[in-house]
Amino acid sequence: MIRWDRGWRLYLRVALALGITLVFVFPVYWLAMISVKSPDEIYAYPPVWFPSEFRFSSYVTLFRDGDAWAVWNSLITAGVSTVLAMAIGTTAAYSIVRFRTGGENLAIWIISQRMIPPICVAFPIFLLFVSWQWIDTRFGLILLYTAFNVPYVTWMMRGYIQDIPLELEHSALVDGLSRWAVLRKVVLPMARAGLFATAVFTFIFAWNDFLFALVLTKSEAVTYTVKVTGYFGSQSTFWSKIGAMSMLGVLPMMFVVATMQRFIVRGMSLGAVKG
The missing domain is CATH 1.10.3720.10 (MetI-like)
Structure with a gap:
């Protein structure tokens, strides 16, 4: 019984840590996706979570x-x-x-x-x-x-x-x-x-x-x-x-x-x- 409780507590802590990590990492992920999306995908509704094609034209423009x-x-x-x-x-x-x-x-x-x-x-x-x-x-x-x-x-x-x-x-x-x-x-x-x-x-x-x-x-x-x-x-x-x-x-x-x-x-x- 003690092992079972400890196992569940460990799983809960890991799940909580992963949830918190996702909350803080998501803005970075979203910025990264916006930088490589097409204009249609940026303004699409519902949101496009992953672009169909990676476009690096924005980075090229910044350096140019x-x-x-x-x-x-x-x-x-x-x-x-x-x-x-x-x-x-x-x-x-x-x-x-x-x-x-x-x-x-x-x-x-x-x-x-x-x-x-x-x-x-x-x-x-x-x-x-x-x-x-x-x-x-x-x-x-x-x-x-x-x-x-x-x-x-x-x-x-x-x-x-x-x-x-x-x-x-x-x-x-x-x-x-x-x-x-x-x-x-x-x-x-x-x-x-x-x-x-x-x-x-x-x-x-x-x-x-x-x-x-x-x-x-x-x-x-x-x-x-x-x-x-x-x-x-x-x-x-x-x-x-x-x-x-x-x-x-x-x-x-x-x-x-x-x-x-x-x-x-x-x-x-x-x-x-x-x-």
């Missing part, structure tokens, strides 16, 4: 017209800003944990900066970028994303570094390593799971940004989140282009998460939420 360049802009701005934020934030976290830089309240103050609603600073940043001629430049977006993500990286890496035994660093210092060498050869390898998990979420934050990209770009540095909104019109909506651009924007995220999945799971299970 240069619209796909927006995905490359997103990759550059999100990737470079993630590297910079990780470098600055990890160093700051190490300084806060090991040297008590700023006292007990500096870490709280740093993460509080991340809680500021972006809409509150969008207009002042726009005026600043206009005066410095950074509008519609990748450099401006990279600098902005780095500034907004450094507090998050600092807070997260602070928790991971706190879990590393201090004795390991003392042993490395006795062996003649400098502080920078200890950070590079001892701390970072020990906090590798947390490092990759934090980097993935930092990249996602920058990749999904819409507000700043909308306000601070025009054409040259426009990202895919802004570009995809240009296919919605008052008189017509280009659903095939929307589906194609959305898939081009989703694929890099799927690749990053699939590649770093084990680090994300391990990183989230570590002590990064410690105060």
Whole structure:
């Protein structure tokens, strides 16, 4: 009887997990199908769940017209800003944990900066970028994303570094390593799971940004989140282009998460939420 109950519970959990997975995967599937359907199939009722023929003309059009360049802009701005934020934030976290830089309240103050609603600073940043001629430049977006993500990286890496035994660093210092060498050869390898998990979420934050990209770009540095909104019109909506651009924007995220999945799971299970 006990085995029977456990079997049913296992089946129910698996069924529930599959149901939840289908709910979250279905929008991605539907976008993928829209991107390869014919116009008649897109507007058909009842809906056509699977196209009779795969048409990749929308993707060809995006690359031919240069619209796909927006995905490359997103990759550059999100990737470079993630590297910079990780470098600055990890160093700051190490300084806060090991040297008590700023006292007990500096870490709280740093993460509080991340809680500021972006809409509150969008207009002042726009005026600043206009005066410095950074509008519609990748450099401006990279600098902005780095500034907004450094507090998050600092807070997260602070928790991971706190879990590393201090004795390991003392042993490395006795062996003649400098502080920078200890950070590079001892701390970072020990906090590798947390490092990759934090980097993935930092990249996602920058990749999904819409507000700043909308306000601070025009054409040259426009990202895919802004570009995809240009296919919605008052008189017509280009659903095939929307589906194609959305898939081009989703694929890099799927690749990053699939590649770093084990680090994300391990990183989230570590002590990064410690105060």
